[in-house]
Amino acid sequence: MKPSTLALGISLLALIAVSGCGSTKTDTSTTPGATPTAGAKTKIVFIPKSAGNPYFTQVESGFKKNADQFGIDFSSQAPSSADATSQLAVIKDQAQRGEEVIVIAPNSPDALNEALDQVVAKGVIVITADSDLTGNESHRSVGVLPVDFTTIGPEQVELLGSQINYEGEIAILSATSDAPNQNAWIESMKTTLAEPKYAKMKLVEVVYGDDEPQKSTTETEALLTKHANLRGIIAPTSVGLAAAAQVLGQKEIAPGAKNAKNGGLVLTGLGTPNELRKAVKAGVVAKFQLWDPADIGTVAGYLGTQLKAKKLDLKVGTKFDVPGKGSFEIKEKQIVIAGKLVTFTKENIDQYQY
Amino acid sequence: MRRNLTPLLLSLVVLIVGSRISPHFLDFAYLRDSATLLAEIGIIAIAMNFVISAGQIDLSVGSNMVLTACLTAKMLAAGLPPIVCFASGLVIATLLGYLNGVLITFFKAPSFLITVATLAIFRGAAKAMLGPTSVKIPADLIGIDTVTAGGLTVPLLILLMLTVMATFVLNKTVFGRWVIAVGANPRTALFSGVPVERVIRSTFLITGFCCGIASLLLLSRLGVARSDLAMGSELDIITIVVVGGTAIQGGSANVVGSLLAFFLLTLLRTAMGVASVTAEYQMTIIGILLIAVVLAKRVSFQSIVKKFKSSGPKPT
Structure with missing residues (x-):
């Protein structure tokens, strides 16, 4: 036997023993009466x-x-x-x-x-x-x-509407165009918007950022260029919401910011607190949602x-x-x-x- | 047998350590079933010995297996007789493998380049065909992995059978010698009358055929075909071949070593899994194992001593 083989065996033995300590739990709990x-x-x-x-x-x-x-x-x-x-x-x-x-x-x-x-x-x-x-x-x-996924569409529309007085042009920034969840939510947002309460809110475009930060950023910028009167964006996806928040932060067009016009652009959507923490603290995003x-x-x-x-x-x-x-x-x-x-x-x- | 000492010894170490860290580890049926989960990868690794010892590499194997599984499942779901579907699956996989060989020899391109491309093409074709959906196969064809004979499951028996066949072909036949010769030095082989390009194409054809076998086993084990199965399996396969002692630069093959390396990897993963070693640790340990085996091959104790002596201060 080559000494190196032996050394290798011993070192691996040590390694596995160490990794056993790093495991999330030990087997002692299976011993009866432990x-x-x-x-x-x-x-x-x-x-x-x-x-x-x-x-x-x-x-x-x-x-x-x-x-x-x-x-x-x-x-x-x-x-x-x-x-x-x-x-x-x-x-x-x-x-x-x-x-x-x-x-x-x-x-x-x-x-x-x-x-x-x-x-x-x-x-x-x-x-x-x-x-x-x-x-x-x-x-x-x-x-x-x-959560009950059927509540997401109505709740998101209400969350945006309540911040823009239920009035003005809005857009949706989604993930990929074939994501089943996203499409179901977009459909129910459209149904909700057809209700009298939301009659003055007009959905002008749905764009897809493919859950990629770069593409989501580009799509958000394109939205802003194409629709000068845009009042709100719903991004029911974490990546899209974070990317859009960054665009709004840089351009300083959120409500109350330097370049805001007609009351500023309101952004909301679904995202994790970790990804949106900065934007919320900076005041770029006032409210967004997710389940716990x-x-x-x-x-x-x-x-x-x-x-x-x-x-x-x-x-x-x-x-x-x-x-x-x-x-x-x-x-x-x-x-x-x-x-x-x-x-x-x-x-x-x-x-x-x- | 001497050159297979490292994986054998390591397997023994894992067996001992595994039984110490978890009382649930040493259970033959459990170990057998865990090995069966990876049998498809082992089967392709055995075949990959031909490609690698001929100085080539095939990165498209995982994609080949998945595309073939998807196509075969489609045919089964369409109600074609199973025997026809299985035969077509084997033919498709073999042709996909052969296509690699043809492209490599025709364009005289590095196999790495061509098979990275076909990795994407095969996987892409499977995704284009199925998207996020899956195809179920008839219930009576599910579960080949639970059928046992002589205590072993069918996939493991096939793995053993292929190991014997591959060992024989590589060591005892003219074709086997040609493969090694092409891997050792293609120019010398060519001048000695070896049909180099034909040999290279054949190695890819063999690998393709085994991808076909693996895809049928995969299909029966899971009961469904999806385009996102076996992602990254090519890396596991190459790991097994290299840990088994087949030179990655070609010119030598060790099929039995690959089989032992397969069992080593299976035992290691199972031991860590049943002891609930966290995923992060598992990856790290397998990575360290790889480096350790390569080092054990390259550096013998004597050579370290020699190097140390020669680099030390010369006596005056």
Whole structure:
């Protein structure tokens, strides 16, 4: 044996030992009697779409916040990439660890079907969170979605309207032209605008920034050039909203800014607090919205414990209370809506870190 | 066997460490199923030995597998007889692989360049065809990865079979010798009467065929075809080949080494996965493993000692 081979073996051994310490949890909790309450707790693991995403850290905080109260032994394990199949191995590994409930934000609506069926056959409860196995709902027991997506269109239009006296030309800056969510929201914005209350608001154009900062910036600038009387922009996408905010900040045309005319250009939309924090504090964006991902974790965690204890009937229409959160309902296709849109302003934005 | 000592020894180390850090690790059925998840990658890695030992590289393999899976699924969904779909899938993948070889030898272009292009073209074609949607295959064709014989799953058995075949062809046949000769020195090979370009095209054809086998296994394992499957799998494949001891610059092949490297990577990933090592750590450790194996190959202990002695102060 070459000495270098031996040295390599030893160093790798050391490495893996070290990495074991860096893991999110240890296996000691599976030893019976390690902690007095271990037996009573439900072992729940959350599998996010990818590692290192603050959005999913916020989801995890929802699980953790109530873990003691609900009796959850919580852990999370991210896949190494956001690839459609990278979650397959994680699902298998976590079932092998003896996790009782897998809560997953699936990277694909159907590529995980077979793997999920296999762990369900072993008695593991599968819950989807944040996004669903749309069209393949039978491969999970219940799906927890952040908000009722049908409220997004009306709420966004109202949020903009209330800031411009329900009057003037407006535009929408979207992501890609084939994003199903975006298109559904744009449609419902149009329906809302047809209501008498919004009769004086005129949608002049919908543009697509493809969720790329550069393209979103260019499209925003083009909007400003083409429509001199533009009063408002709705950007229901984080990347677009942040890019548009930057354009408004540079040109100083937000309400109250130096170059503002006819009361200034009002920008609103959907985005994460982290990406918009600067713009809100600088006064470029007064109000924007998103849901609080922590709600997803709280509700999914509670559902996990109840399903494990067989205390909850998943029949459509069943109502249940999540302690401290209020009443929820099992909707069509076993979907549970975890929360409402939160409107972020200068005053409350620092309470949200994601 | 001596040259396969590194991956063998490392596998043993991972087995021991894995069983120490998680009580759930040493479970044959679990390890087997985890290896089956990556079997398609292993199969392509075995075939990639031909391309790499001939001094070429094929970066389009993952895209080839996915495009073939999408086309085959389309045919199945259209209701064509499965046997016809499978055969067409194999033919398509083989032709896609052969196309690489033809382009490389016709334009006398570096294989890196051509296959980076076909990586994008094949993947792009799959995306153009399916977009964000997916195609389901009939339920009775799902689950080849759960069928076992002699304790092993079908994909793993195919992997072993291909390893034996590839080892034989590369070591015991004239064609195998030609492949190595082309990789070692194409000019010398040409002057010795080796049909260099034909050999290069054949290596890509073999790889294409194995992409076809892998795509059918992938399809049966997942039950659906999507255009975004197996992204970046070409890197895993090349990693396996190189860790296995096949020289990336060509001129030597070690098929058994690739198989061992496949098991090493599988064991390592599984051990880290079942111990819930975070994704970031997993990537880092696999990266370090790569560098370590390359170093172990290049630098023997003796050569370090020699270098140290020769660079030290000369006795007066």
